[in-house]
Amino acid sequence: MSAETSNPLHPARHFSMWILSRSKGGSAVRAAAYIDRTKITDGRTGISHDSRQKAGLLRTGIVNWNDGDGPALWNGFEAVETRINARLGRELRIALPKELPIGEQVRLVRSYCLWMKDQYGLACEWAIHAPTFHDEKEGRQLWQERSAPDG
Template identity: 55%
Template sequence: MTDQRTGLAHNYKNVTGLLHEGVVNWDRSAEDLWNAAETSETRINARVYRELRPALPAELPLDDQRSLVRGFCLFLKDRYEVACHWVVHAPTFHDKSVGKRLWDNKSTEAGKAKYREALTDPEMTNRNFH
């Protein structure tokens, strides 16, 4: 993502634990949403966004967690007529090197299955999907 106001580029592709993301009530990309939000405010102390980090039930499958978050964003769209950029984050691994290794190996189906299995293991993670 490139911040048009500052010209800085932010690369989130290598950040571990970003499981799903999407945009609600916006026809373009998340980058365009953030840049439009920044440009719409002129006051130096304006609040451009609000961040919510609800805990998601670890018992729900990842697809259901994604649906839950997207459904909440649809509620916010209907109720407050706002656009939402949502992201589902994985729990933190107790041993960060194990989490990083599993994340790096998830390019294959077997690696992806092993990573998803590890996410719900209380011995390996804190099970804090958010």
């Protein structure tokens, strides 16, 4: 048995959680603008956060939020959490296998968000970004495959 097949874990395994805290200068609106590669104006501070020039966003969605879009979700949350030490949200970073088709990645991430909604009653905004490759040719090829609309 080779070393490659003896390791049952995927080589790109990664799962980390980041807590957005106002006491550490965090902003849920700023984080959402970066993650969604969009422009959002923070209703609390009036500051616009623009990340539209950043590349790599493949898919995004919202679970358990019927009152508008992502900017409305995060501005609403910032307005409700008024304490100086408020925890504004949690960001989960999960490495998905690059071999998994984009449709399956979306299904996996959305299913996890649905479980969090059912288990904890949370609203979740999710985004899937293109992986970063050391081999530019492999990255361009995968980007083209993943960016194509689902069939």
